[in-house]
Amino acid sequence: MIQEFRDFIAKGNVMDMAVGIIVGAAFTAIVTSLVADLINPIIGIFTGGIDFSGWFYVLGEAPEGGYASVAAAQEAGAAVFAIGNFLMAVINFLIVAFVVFMLVKMVNRIKSAAERPDEVAPEVDTGPSELDVLLEIRDALKRS
Structure with a gap:
């Protein structure tokens, strides 16, 4: 093992x-x-x-004036539906995801620029192809 x-x-x-x-x-x-x-x-x-973090609902009994904040309600032991905290987390996630997307896009652009060859190799003329040579031989044989 x-x-x-x-x-x-x-x-x-x-x-x-x-x-x-x-x-x-x-x-x-x-x-x-x-x-x-x-x-x-x-x-x-x-x-x-x-700031949406102050948007919350107390589930069940709440004191007459309510709670001043989510933290105060949670500290008092109340069951809290903190929709504002969730909404802020979603907004922050979308912002972070967009920033990461932009960073990855920038890195990919830099990476592809670094991978491109500086100069394009010029085409080398290698002469006639094999087919051209064979056709030339055939034509020469026909003439003889």
Whole structure:
């Protein structure tokens, strides 16, 4: 069993996957910061700073004045249907997905530009084809 485990770990796919996960975790931090620190404030300017996280419903009994926030309701032990938090998570997901799409598109464009040959090889004239030579021989035989 130890030998099988060693063989499994020694495979290149496992190491590639491990590197991908580590780089992915670091990339997640960069994309999250990009969205939270740069893109969301710009969107906030256009939407007037709308924050849906305050949109919630308390399921069951609530005190007379209600709860001031989702956190206050959850802290009091109430069953909370926090639709605003879900909506904000969906919006953030769409923003992150779009940013990742744009980054992948940019990387693919750079990658394809790097793979293009700098110069197109000129066509080399190799002379007449085999068929041309055979036709020429046939015509010469007919004339003789």
